[in-house]
Amino acid sequence: MRRLLQNNTMLYMVIFLSLNIVFSYYNFMFFIGNHDWDWVKGISQILQLDTGMFEGRFSKFVLNVILFSGHIFPILNNIIAFAILSLGVVILLTYWKINNNINKIIIGLLIGLTPYILGWLYFPINVLGNFSAVMFIAVGMSLMQKQGKKYIVVSIFTYILALGVYPSTMEMMLICTSFYHLLNKTSKTSQIIKDFAIVVLSLIIFKILLYVLIKYNLVYGDYYNLKTIGVNDIITRIPSTIKLILKQLIYTLPFFPLSLKIVGLSIVITAIYSAGLSKKNIMLWCVILSSSVLSAFISVSQTEVAFQPRINYYSITYIYAGSLAILLENKQFIKNLGYLLGLYIISIFIVQDVYAQKVWFLGKNAEEKLVERMIVRIEETAKNYPLVPIVTSEISLRKRFYNEKYQISSQYLLDNSFMVRHIPSGMFNFYYPTQIFYSLSRISEVSEDMYNYLVNVSNPWPNIAGVYVDEKYVIINSTQDGIKAIQSQLPK
Numbered sequence: 001m002r003r004l005l006q007n008n009t010m011l012y013m014v015i016f017l018s019l020n021i022v023f024s025y026y027n028f029m030f031f032i033g034n035h036d037w038d039w040v041k042g043i044s045q046i047l048q049l050d051t052g053m054f055e056g057r058f059s060k061f062v063l064n065v066i067l068f069s070g071h072i073f074p075i076l077n078n079i080i081a082f083a084i085l086s087l088g089v090v091i092l093l094t095y096w097k098i099n100n101n102i103n104k105i106i107i108g109l110l111i112g113l114t115p116y117i118l119g120w121l122y123f124p125i126n127v128l129g130n131f132s133a134v135m136f137i138a139v140g141m142s143l144m145q146k147q148g149k150k151y152i153v154v155s156i157f158t159y160i161l162a163l164g165v166y167p168s169t170m171e172m173m174l175i176c177t178s179f180y181h182l183l184n185k186t187s188k189t190s191q192i193i194k195d196f197a198i199v200v201l202s203l204i205i206f207k208i209l210l211y212v213l214i215k216y217n218l219v220y221g222d223y224y225n226l227k228t229i230g231v232n233d234i235i236t237r238i239p240s241t242i243k244l245i246l247k248q249l250i251y252t253l254p255f256f257p258l259s260l261k262i263v264g265l266s267i268v269i270t271a272i273y274s275a276g277l278s279k280k281n282i283m284l285w286c287v288i289l290s291s292s293v294l295s296a297f298i299s300v301s302q303t304e305v306a307f308q309p310r311i312n313y314y315s316i317t318y319i320y321a322g323s324l325a326i327l328l329e330n331k332q333f334i335k336n337l338g339y340l341l342g343l344y345i346i347s348i349f350i351v352q353d354v355y356a357q358k359v360w361f362l363g364k365n366a367e368e369k370l371v372e373r374m375i376v377r378i379e380e381t382a383k384n385y386p387l388v389p390i391v392t393s394e395i396s397l398r399k400r401f402y403n404e405k406y407q408i409s410s411q412y413l414l415d416n417s418f419m420v421r422h423i424p425s426g427m428f429n430f431y432y433p434t435q436i437f438y439s440l441s442r443i444s445e446v447s448e449d450m451y452n453y454l455v456n457v458s459n460p461w462p463n464i465a466g467v468y469v470d471e472k473y474v475i476i477n478s479t480q481d482g483i484k485a486i487q488s489q490l491p492k
Contacts, residue, residue, distance in 0.1 A: 008090045010101065015108045016086040020079065022113055022350055025357040026121060030074040031364060033122040034416050037426030039072060040124060044439065046070040047125060055223045056210050059164030060129040072124055081127040085112065088135030092176060095142045096183055096325055103328040106342045107321050113349040114317045115255045118356050119310030122412040129165045133314075136162040137172050140202075141180065144195050152198060159202035160209070167206075167225065167295070168305075171315040173199045174291040178284040179322030182275055183329060189280070196287075227300040241297045244306055245289050248316060252406045253307065254414040255352040263345045264320050270341070271323035274334045292316060307408045320345070356413070363398030364418045370397070371419055371427055374467060374476060375436065381469040389437040390475045391424040393482025424476070443473065446490065450475070454490060458483050 020027065038045040047070035052060040064070055067080060089108050098104045120130045140158035143151045162169040177195050181187040210226065213219040219226070229237060249265050252258050275281050290297075292315040296305040305311060327338025378387075394417035402414060409415050419427050425437040446454075450470060459465040461478045468475040477483050 004091065004094060008094065008104070011093070011104050011108055012086055012090050014105050015089055015112045016083055018109055019082040019086065019112050022353050023078070023082075023121070023357065025354070025361065027075050027078045029357075029361050030078075030124070031122070031360055032124060032418065032427075032430075033412070034418060034420045035423050035426065036072075036123055036125050037420070037430050038423070038439075041426075041430060042071045047072070050218075052129075053213070053218055054220045056167065056213065056219045056226050057129075057165060058213070059161045060166070061125075062161075063128045063132050064125070067128070077124060078127060081131045084128070084135055085131035088131070088138045091135065091138035091142055095138060095145070095176075096180055096322075098183075098325055098329070100328070103325070106328065106339070106346070107325050109346050110324060110342060110349070111317060111321045113346060113353060114313070114320070115260070115349055115352045115356065116309045116313040116317050118255060118353070119308065119313055119410075119412050122360075122416070130310075130313075133162040133165040133169045134172070136165070137169060137176065141173070141176060144177075144198055155198060156202045156205065159199065160206050163202070163206040166314070168311045169314050170199075170203055171291045171294050171311070172318055173202070174294070175288050175315060175318045175322065178287045178291070179318070179325065182281060182284050182322070183325060187280075192280070192284075225299070228298045229300055237297055237302075240302070241290075241293050244293045244296055248292060248307060248312065251307065251408050253309065253408050253410045254402060254404070254406050255356045256309075256406070257348070257352070257404060260345065260348045260352065263341055263348065264316075267320055267327065267338075267341050267345065268323045270334070270337065271326040274330050275326050288319060288322070292319060307410070309410060309413060359398050359401045359414070362401040363396065366397040366400065367395075367417060367419045368427075370395075370461075374461070375428065375432070377467050378436070378469055378474055381467075382474070383471060386435045386438045387469070387474045388443075388472055389424040389428060389441050390443055390473060390486070391419070391421045391441070391482075392475065392477050392486045393479045394419065394421045395478040421482075437474070451490065454483075454487055 032040050039047060047061045047064045049061060049065050050058070051070075052058065061070070063080075063084070064072070068077070086108075089111050092111075093104050093108060098107060120126050136158045140155040140162070143155040143158070159173060162173070174196075177199060181192050181195070210219060210221075214221040214226075221227075249268065250261055252261055272285055275285075292312075293306070294315075295311050296302050299305045324338055324342050327334050328342070329335075330338070396415055396417040398414050422441065423439070424441055425439045428437050429435055443450075447470065450468065450473065453465075453468045453475070457465050458468065458475075458477050460480050460483065461467070461476070466477050468477075475486075477486075
């Protein structure tokens with residue numbers, strides 16, 4: 001490891017400093033995404049080794065516990081996460097055998113500054129674990145190339161650690177392994193089979209481990225991100241999944257404009273052509289493209305997985321990077337085209353990253369002001385605290401500050417509110433000197449006065465009837481849809 005860093009000090013520093021400079025606004029403003037308010041406050045909730053166990057993410061918070069005793073510290077949390085991510089990128093490029101320093105820097109910046117990273121930056125509790133997964137995978141792939149069973153065992157262990165952070169990291173494993181053999185033109189069939197066998201074996205062991213954890217009630221097997229389709233559904237899923245491959249590379253999202261998609265697709269298509277269409281290459285490209293939708297293919301709820309930047313972070317990011325590596329390691333004309341496309345897409349990445357931070361800050365600031373006004377109204381009415389909060393729906397004010405057109409919405413990039421509906425006490429209690437709300441948010445009894453309010457009086461904020469307060473409850477109606485949703489749950 002020491003030799004690796006000595007040989008790649010400049011590469012590491014360029015990636016690390018670029019991440020901190022481009023995301024400096026994020027570092028210092030410290031965004032608190034949706035359900036993270038209580039975790040960041042670190043009083044009622046502290047991250048533990050088993051915090052993510054219920055959804056099968058058993059290694060997600062290992063670094064949070066080891067480095068910070070489960071706390072989340074502004075600035076430091078992000079800097080350490082960026083340092084770990086930068087190390088993972090250096091190891092990956094070394095594994096890919098990219099020797100030219102300029103090429104390494106361009107590919108490294110493409111990986112580090114991809115807007116797909118925004119899907120994870122929305123939640124501060126996620127960044128350490130999910131960026132460490134990149135390092136675990138890069139280490140595992142590097143060890144696969146060494147001779148000896150002990151290296152294979154450690155490689156499988158690092159893969160399982162990454163899968164325990166987030167199961168969709170399997171896409172990165174398959175994609176980056178494929179690109180290694182595309183870049184290494186002397187790869188033998190036996191070596192390709194061996195490498196994929198190690199990855200597949202890791203996935204099988206991870207699946208068995210999940211089965212054991214579910215059997216002993218340590219993991220909730222019916223959780224949305226653990227439910228996979230049965231064998232009978234595989235055939236029917238294939239046509240829609242093939243279409244999804246192209247759609248994910250073409251369709252625009254917030255902070256993923258058409259220019260970005262066009263340049264990214266151009267890099268991929270040029271790489272496929274310039275790499276040559278031998279049988280080996282065709283097979284590897286099939287693995288790469290199909291792996292980009294693997295999570296969506298096996299998930300019961302495909303709509304919750306498709307077009308998710310946090311998942312595409314482990315797939316499309318590395319398809320762009322690997323494709324660009326092929327261009328930069330090619331003949332002079334293709335290499336020059338690669339430089340042009342690479343620098344152009346990185347410039348788009350930077351603009352969109354900074355744009356996202358501006359929109360997020362303005363949206364979060366507006367939502368905090370909204371909460372302050374709601375608290376004032378509650379203070380004017382409430383006779384005692386704490387109260388049970390019922391926020392009927394989320395209202396994201398980030399959308400007010402983003403006017404670009406896009407085809408697919410994205411919950412973590414733009415749609416989700418910082419003021420969370422299902423755990424409203426987090427944001428409302430965050431700045432308050434005493435506990436204004438209980439942590440629970442469920443109506444256990446409906447009084448005659450509350451029933452009349454919900455059915456006949458309630459109106460969305462800022463109408464005076466947007467907030468209802470009695471001796472036990474606070475009901476906050478921020479949208480008409482939220483009012484309809486709570487009315488539908490009332491006894492007839």
